Amino acid sequence: MAALVALRLGLGCHFFYEGTWKIKHKEEFTAEPFLTQAKGPVAGLFYAMLPDIDGRQRLRVETDANGKPTINADALAGRWNEMRQQFVDYYRPAASDEAATAAHQRLQRAAERTYKDFKKWLEEYFDQNVDDIAAYFGALERFDNNKESHEDATFQKQRRWDRMMELRRESARWIKDIEGQETAYKHSLYALLDEQQKEQGRMPASWNPFRWSRIEQINFAVTYALTAIGACLMLGLCSRLAALGGAGFMCFVVLTQPAFPGIYPPDPPVVGHALLINKDFVEMLALLVIASVPAGRWGGLDYFLYHVIFHPFLSRKLKKEV
Numbered sequence: 001m002a003a004l005v006a007l008r009l010g011l012g013c014h015f016f017y018e019g020t021w022k023i024k025h026k027e028e029f030t031a032e033p034f035l036t037q038a039k040g041p042v043a044g045l046f047y048a049m050l051p052d053i054d055g056r057q058r059l060r061v062e063t064d065a066n067g068k069p070t071i072n073a074d075a076l077a078g079r080w081n082e083m084r085q086q087f088v089d090y091y092r093p094a095a096s097d098e099a100a101t102a103a104h105q106r107l108q109r110a111a112e113r114t115y116k117d118f119k120k121w122l123e124e125y126f127d128q129n130v131d132d133i134a135a136y137f138g139a140l141e142r143f144d145n146n147k148e149s150h151e152d153a154t155f156q157k158q159r160r161w162d163r164m165m166e167l168r169r170e171s172a173r174w175i176k177d178i179e180g181q182e183t184a185y186k187h188s189l190y191a192l193l194d195e196q197q198k199e200q201g202r203m204p205a206s207w208n209p210f211r212w213s214r215i216e217q218i219n220f221a222v223t224y225a226l227t228a229i230g231a232c233l234m235l236g237l238c239s240r241l242a243a244l245g246g247a248g249f250m251c252f253v254v255l256t257q258p259a260f261p262g263i264y265p266p267d268p269p270v271v272g273h274a275l276l277i278n279k280d281f282v283e284m285l286a287l288l289v290i291a292s293v294p295a296g297r298w299g300g301l302d303y304f305l306y307h308v309i310f311h312p313f314l315s316r317k318l319k320k321e322v
Helices: 002-024 032-036 043-047 074-090 098-145 154-190 214-235 239-256 279-292 302-321
Strands: 061-063 069-071
Touching: 002 214, 002 239, 002 279, 032 043, 043 239, 061 098, 069 098, 074 098, 074 154, 098 154, 214 239, 239 279
Parallel strands: none
Antiparallel strands: 061 069
């Protein structure tokens, strides 16, 4: 009993610290690098979770009437225009004050000019890089269609993995430039505010998860699920359900980095050597053990839940049946 409680506490501490670290470093944490490094037979499932991993949406190449490749900037420009409109609406004066209304009209005009300047930069950037981006998509299409006939050889797996990483680094360079310019665009909009408007503070991020990007949704779910699971295991509160949730998360981790023979790339030697069973798999099994026993009732809040709610309810039910 003491060993199972210690195991529950140890697992809870691990999950809780992982979650709170991500909360503390929320500006740095993202699940994107972890998902992009997924390997094994179900790696494609995790790649699909990432928004625009290969730049097919933001770097979409089209052909004009003359057969010349162009990049359609409408989607990105539309996103930036929506940001401009939300920004202007947020700083709209509540009262019909003449001075505040005039200041807001100036802000509208300045924000419109800023948007047009950044849209022009985006179009020029795409024009300068369209040939390289079109070549990249040609290479990406060849990579997707070129399945090796003998993929069991280690050097072929290594070559394919290295080529995939090379293509992603290539697209990441352009995407990083676009995202950096979007950040600069936001800063430029805030720089347009006068002192009175700045007193309203910065426009808060949306609390509607349906308005977040997919990676923001994943980051939020991972961060607070780990924290909740860890806290429940440490407190012994709904410990079986928390352990099942933790086991499900660890199954997710195992599937992204399986220790199956023949999968490339292998784990670095510094983390040890594993065949089928690695430390993540062992932690998943430990969580399933905790889910199968009432460890939360032994030195946990589940003791009170059981004796105050469930035990009286079951007793009354048994009496009625008798």
